[in-house]
Amino acid sequence: MFTTIYNNIVSHREAYMKIVIIGAGKIGLSLASCLSQDGNAVTVIDTNPKAVENAVNSYDINGVMGNGVNITVQNDAGVNKSDVLIATTGSDEINMLCCLIAKKLGVKRTVARIRDPEYSRQFILMLDMMGLDFAVNPELESASEMARLLRYPTAISLDTFAKGRVDLAEMIINEDSLLDGVKISELPRVLDNIRLLVCAIQRGDEVIIPNGNSVIKAGDKIHITAGHEQLAAFFNKIGAYTKKLRRVLIIGGGRIAYYLARRLQDSGMTVKIVEKDEKRCLELSEMLPKAEIIHGDGTDQSLLSEIGFSQYDACVAATGIDEENIIISMFAKHCNMSKIITKVSKSTMMDMLQSVGIDTVISPRQMTENLILSYVRALKNTEGSSVITLHKVVDGRVEALEFRVSENSAVVNTPIFELQLKKNLLISCIIRGNNIIIPGGRDVILPGDNVIVTTSNEQLSDLDDILK
Amino acid sequence: MNIRSVFFILGKIILLVGLLMLVPVAVALIYREAIWLTYLAVAASTIAIGAICSQLKKKKLTIRAREGIAIAGLVWMLVSFFGALPFYISGEIPSLVDAVFETVSGFTTTGSTILSDIEALSHASLFWRSFTHWIGGMGVLVLGLAILPGDDTQSMHIMRAEVPGPTVGKLVSRIRVTARLLYIIYISLTLLEAVFLLIGGMPLYDSIVTSLATAGTGGFAIKNASIAAYDSAYIDAVITAFMLIFSVNFTLYYMILLGQLKTAIRSEELRWFFGIVVAATVLITINVLPLYSGIFEALRYSSFQVASIISTCGFITANYDLWPTFSQAVLLLLMFIGGCAGSTGGGIKVYRVVVICKTAFANVRRQLFPRSVAPLKHEGKLLDDDIKNGITGYMFTYIAIAAVSVLIISLDNVSFAESFTAMVACLNNIGPGLGKIGAVGNFGDLSILSKIVLIFDMLAGRLEFFPMLAMFYPATWKKG
Missing domain, CATH: 3.30.70.1450 (Regulator of K+ conductance, C-terminal domain)
Structure with a gap:
């Protein structure tokens, strides 16, 4: 009897899940905030008592202090009865171990942040072996x-x-x-x-x-x-399709530089990487035989002029320090480089950056969050029309979601102009087989389509939520 | 402080209390008492004021730690005022200060009364008195969190300001669900007690009202002789058991419901609590044995009184003013200890007492073995510095408020035992003290000044000081 009552009280929203997040860092907290606002029961585990306290005070979640690898700690957090475990600690190995243990304890799905390129190459094998259902590599993304x-x-x-x-x-x-x-x-x-x-x-x-x-x-x-x-x-x-970029300069030889260089080389661009650490330079030159590796400080003016900074088509500022990236980008802007990409970890700076003309900003953290969020939201709704992809744009204020339309959805077989849609919401695209339909009022959504919806109202977890 | 946000929450809670005030209206109608109109009028105006306040919503609700604390302080003061109006308007308690005293004593689950003839009150007012215990026991803000719609992200600060104990544990990750579970456990246990009392032959009305007063660990009785009026060993035993049940941390009941009985029983605080109860009962039983006709009778009265005092209930079955001084001293010590953290009981809380004792022992040990490393542990876990500092701060504040209160009350020129125990009984939310304000007395003869001080003490004790002190701290009211 108690369980029925319990279920009635607890599941105040239908699509309610129990989620445990290991690591109350920036990503962990941001995920906790989004997921608890979606109506899930979220528990955060961290070894730092201050971080846990802060998390519990700021959001409507539970906190457990301890090492996520510890079975007792996981049990305290109720991992055995949870639907999803998300491991976002700083260490790949700990993340994997957490997922492995959680899977043995009986959690339904596990998600981990795994960043080492060595691991990402053997993802498919490892996903299975380590009990991982979904792995995100922020740098790769x-x-x-x-x-x-x-x-x-x-x-x-x-x-x-x-x-x-x-x-x-x-x-x-x-x-x-x-x-x-x-x-x-x-x-x-x-x-x-x-x-x-x-x-x-x-x-x-x-x-x-x-x-x-x-x-x-x-x-x-x-x-x-x-x-x-x-x-x-x-x-x-619109006349903005400038000549194809040929020569790309990457400043900072981290993981992003490595992944990016491989991709750019595949599409025929020449890549130069500037890296401060000599040992890393050697590693890079071994892994990327076709790229040119420069050993030096990317913020050193004389070095930049020596390598002919302004001759490049594009510059990617991807050092580990946000401020350095910003300074480099501002300088590149000054040199009239046609494309500048800035890597920034702190998302609080976005507005400030726009005011100084740095517009193409990539935040690995934001990418990781979006990926995990869309994965979890898709899990939530296996019966209805589930979310397949989710992108947050305009500093997270607008969400663009891709749904797979199920047969019993309320929106199918009705012309779009007849649907009573919520305010501030737009059906942006219908993908039917190989056709991409930019919908007008007379178009109809059919079962089996993929539909992209843009909205500034948060919390769509089912396609039917777009209706009033 | 974001005043609009505070007012918004305040309005919602006041509205809720207005709705709860409709229950005594129903009681009055059942007993065909004319007082229903007074209750209805007060309820309606309370609801109206609440509704107006809650219209003040800003676009964004900001509840930080300071808003949470201010909300707790203001809600309790306002709710006490509105709750006192029926007593005052109907003329059942002619003085406004007395009416407020009675209501504060109700909401803070103290149970001190200014009435010399309780039985003269109408059924509706007796019900409302005990109902305030029940509402105040688990907390009106927690009730608000449980049933009012709204955004929960920042609610932790509100809950923290109201729930007694050095730390606030959530049962489940969502605060709304936690609040609901707490109330469900609370309601079930209250009903259970009412059923047990009914079986013992207590009339329906009496058993419901007594259960409400026990659940909040309040102690308002509806007879002048308190529970002694029923003179039944069975009823005494049931109430003794439930007084103890309601002074145990509610988290443990949740654990038991989840099937973790072993973990619940292993709770260190629980063991200390029952250890103290058993020890005190044994000591008093031996001490009062000559006064009673046998060991069972002595046990019956001593266990009831021990449970009543440590749970901060304050029901009476025996006039302990006639007991030997040793027994009175034991009871006085129990007054300070109070219930477990996270229960409806008042006092310093077993948790804090245990930690303070452990700190004392650890200090002795450190003097003897300066190099030994023996960090403080509680419930098998290392004690956080924040908790230790919080407890030290709590104790200092406690002593300071106690000292000032005793000074002011002593102006009345009653005996020292009376002015001291009046403060103890109110600050720890117990109810009766010793002497004139003891088991068979009441607080009616104190001066208005003393009553106001005691009103403050009761509120401060229930909210564990900081929300009440913050009311007098100018920075609380600064904009921002």
């Missing part, structure tokens, strides 16, 4: 995004949906842009019927989920969804 951005230099950020078939690109509207002062409903005429959709406009501090009457103005940042070819055609049309 960051490098992939950087590589995509270097392919489309006009976009200041670029996310993908539907296994890379649909892009979500962010770009700035300049004073002399073709799009300045254009109404959304007039876009197809201006763009010669290139099929794309503006799904969010950021104007100063304001975020607009546009309708047909919204007007794009100079200085706006717009987010657009489109297929690859359409996006390329679009960039061509």
